[in-house]
Amino acid sequence: MKRFFEILIWAGLAIVAATALATIALHRGEPISATWFVLAAACSYLVAYRLYSAFIAAKLLALDNSRATPAERRDDGRDFVPTNKWVLFGHHFAAIAGPGPLVGPTLAAQFGYLPGTLWLIAGAAFAGCVQDFVILFCSIRRDGKTLGEMAREEVSKRGGFIAQLAVLAIMIILLGVVALVIVNALKSSPWATFTLAATIPIALLLGVYLRFVRPGRVLEASLMGVALILFAVVAGRWVADSPTWSKVFTLSGLALTFAIIVYGFAASALPVWLLLAPRDYLSAFIKAGAIFTLAAGILLVRPHVLMPPLTRFVDGNGPVFAGKIFPFCFITIACGAISGFHSLISSGTTPKMIQHEAHARLIGYGAMLMESFVGVMAMVAACAMTPGVYFAINSPAQIVGAAPETAAQTVSSWGYPLSATTMANLAHSVGEQTLWNRAGGAPSLAVGMAQIFSTTIGGERLLSIWYHFVIMFEALFILTVLDAGTRVGRFMIQELGGRVWKPFGRLNWYPAILLSSALIVGAWGYFLYQGVVDPLGGINSLWPLFGISNQLLAAVALVVATTILLKMGRLKWIWVTLLPMAWLVIITMTASYEKIFSENPRIGFLSFANALAAQIAAGKIPTAKIAETQRVIFNQRLDAVVTAVLAGMILVLLVEALAQWRAILSKEKQPVLHETPYVPTHWAEGD
Amino acid sequence: MDRAWSSTKRGLSNLWQGLREWCGDAAYERYRLYAKRTGQNPIQSPTEFYVDQLNKKYSRPNRCC
Numbered sequence: 096m097k098r099f100f101e102i103l104i105w106a107g108l109a110i111v112a113a114t115a116l117a118t119i120a121l122h123r124g125e126p127i128s129a130t131w132f133v134l135a136a137a138c139s140y141l142v143a144y145r146l147y148s149a150f151i152a153a154k155l156l157a158l159d160n161s162r163a164t165p166a167e168r169r170d171d172g173r174d175f176v177p178t179n180k181w182v183l184f185g186h187h188f189a190a191i192a193g194p195g196p197l198v199g200p201t202l203a204a205q206f207g208y209l210p211g212t213l214w215l216i217a218g219a220a221f222a223g224c225v226q227d228f229v230i231l232f233c234s235i236r237r238d239g240k241t242l243g244e245m246a247r248e249e250v251s252k253r254g255g256f257i258a259q260l261a262v263l264a265i266m267i268i269l270l271g272v273v274a275l276v277i278v279n280a281l282k283s284s285p286w287a288t289f290t291l292a293a294t295i296p297i298a299l300l301l302g303v304y305l306r307f308v309r310p311g312r313v314l315e316a317s318l319m320g321v322a323l324i325l326f327a328v329v330a331g332r333w334v335a336d337s338p339t340w341s342k343v344f345t346l347s348g349l350a351l352t353f354a355i356i357v358y359g360f361a362a363s364a365l366p367v368w369l370l371l372a373p374r375d376y377l378s379a380f381i382k383a384g385a386i387f388t389l390a391a392g393i394l395l396v397r398p399h400v401l402m403p404p405l406t407r408f409v410d411g412n413g414p415v416f417a418g419k420i421f422p423f424c425f426i427t428i429a430c431g432a433i434s435g436f437h438s439l440i441s442s443g444t445t446p447k448m449i450q451h452e453a454h455a456r457l458i459g460y461g462a463m464l465m466e467s468f469v470g471v472m473a474m475v476a477a478c479a480m481t482p483g484v485y486f487a488i489n490s491p492a493q494i495v496g497a498a499p500e501t502a503a504q505t506v507s508s509w510g511y512p513l514s515a516t517t518m519a520n521l522a523h524s525v526g527e528q529t530l531w532n533r534a535g536g537a538p539s540l541a542v543g544m545a546q547i548f549s550t551t552i553g554g555e556r557l558l559s560i561w562y563h564f565v566i567m568f569e570a571l572f573i574l575t576v577l578d579a580g581t582r583v584g585r586f587m588i589q590e591l592g593g594r595v596w597k598p599f600g601r602l603n604w605y606p607a608i609l610l611s612s613a614l615i616v617g618a619w620g621y622f623l624y625q626g627v628v629d630p631l632g633g634i635n636s637l638w639p640l641f642g643i644s645n646q647l648l649a650a651v652a653l654v655v656a657t658t659i660l661l662k663m664g665r666l667k668w669i670w671v672t673l674l675p676m677a678w679l680v681i682i683t684m685t686a687s688y689e690k691i692f693s694e695n696p697r698i699g700f701l702s703f704a705n706a707l708a709a710q711i712a713a714g715k716i717p718t719a720k721i722a723e724t725q726r727v728i729f730n731q732r733l734d735a736v737v738t739a740v741l742a743g744m745i746l747v748l749l750v751e752a753l754a755q756w757r758a759i760l761s762k763e764k765q766p767v768l769h770e771t772p773y774v775p776t777h778w779a780e781g782d
Numbered sequence: 783m784d785r786a787w788s789s790t791k792r793g794l795s796n797l798w799q800g801l802r803e804w805c806g807d808a809a810y811e812r813y814r815l816y817a818k819r820t821g822q823n824p825i826q827s828p829t830e831f832y833v834d835q836l837n838k839k840y841s842r843p844n845r846c847c
Contacts (some may be wrong), residue, residue, distance in 0.1 A: 171815045172814070173835065181800060190845060241842075262843070273847065305832065311831070314807045372839075436843070436846045443842055443843060576847060580843075583843050
């Protein structure tokens, strides 16, 4: 009887999911309630978790709770620590959820709400969660080895080297792109700039408190820090209203670029307890609070989604970024559906803390579902604003025009009515001088979220506070990614350099610390700089580059996973990882090809460079602008080379893996699996 | 009524403990328990342990995009 009711409940949930998905897919004309999005996502995720993840756990991975995990066998009270599954779920989710699932869906909203929402839900269930879950399992069975180590052992030495290079490359591009998102959110905004600047002394204060006053008391220190930051958000208004102070904190894109580069260098070279760690604590608490508030806000307000299911920009001529739905929607959504970067977390700290193999299902598969849900909420927030406003905020001046009246006319001519007064009023009510041409996703998401929050608490009066709270929240955890990524990148460079000259690899030798910090900051700083000076706003070139590199890393992870599963003899179910891998290879290769060779100058790096070169040759560029244009030409060609190198790396890895698979399947070679030997657990299931 | 109160108390206590574990407040206590259990000596001071843990944590990718 119990079984019957269980089947009835899950069948009911599946029907609700299907109905909600059909409603958002087939709805035309009138705005649609966000409730349908929440229902479609939540019910689909529940069904996917109950059925698909259980199938993967039982059939593909055959999780074995009688087997001791690394946390049990190597328990050292520090790295290998058996941890409660819900606490570890929280750790894992906090580690994987970054700005990607917020910014990606916001940018992809230019196609309309439908393509992005469907990919967020389906991509997470069939690709992203599968990758996180399987890599976590593989790492647990190998004492918590990293993706690079597993690639080296299970695929080939070259495969391991490629995986390591891919990680460094994605790190550099990622840091450059997320820094660009901050610059676009803060430029000409004294309120936002002050609030973010205030987080630096607050973090330093917390660092000193946690190091010297109450060592390790993270909770109390973070609560104090959060209170100070909330005060800084409010105080930002006084700064913006003060004629003297607002001038100090009104910075141009280039000034912010150099400020962030200097900050990144300092965060990488300073002791970790002073700035990086306390900022991370603050970021984790505010991130959890903001995501919870957004979910509650959407459920309470149930806003209407005003963006149509499909916009005219499915033709590839979108103002936010150029390119058709296939492959650019998938590249743009990135982390909310599948993120290669997650495989680094799944093969990092998490496998060393898991108590039982069966917990990998909740932590690997479940945490990614949660991240995807954040992506769906970001999509709702972005699509709940008037489409005209969305396009006005996210389109560069070169496309819509620099003057507000001209820009409003351009946006209206696309079929999304907008007046310059609407934008001026909106900017005024959120406490900004202007909201035009703020590409990058952060300001439009902040407007969307602030509108939802203010409908719940405070009304119109608090709109500006909410807007700056969201900007601070986005910028705070982007800076955390920047700090932590720069530091890890520094270690990678020191490790590589140490192979050539040993002293360079010493992590406590200051000349090596300074040089490697300068190298990593210089690398992502260059991408940031080129994004800021890019005439098309930077996001058009750099976000797809980031998406390609992130999805390529996911393809690397799935190649490694497929190879391991083949060696384990799971040929019958190999499609579970093989299909998402093939899909990722197809979309990344297509996107790479289009980004390099497309004849449309807004898509192809080379054609854009050639078009600019032709303009110089024809004397159409003023003499004063020639040097700047030549720099843009160089940057476009550099981006083409970077894309080609990334695509080349995955092709080499794929060829290596295919050779392995052929040898295994034809029984030419006995598969050698590098799992740690079976040791029975001493713990009962409930431990 | 008593049962409801005691299960609420237990739930809140678990939640509090989970929060302390999640944010790292309980890390040093756990380390001390481990050191006591295994007879490890000498053990690190709270400051040494805190700095050591941070240096390890931030030497590998631990925050995603």
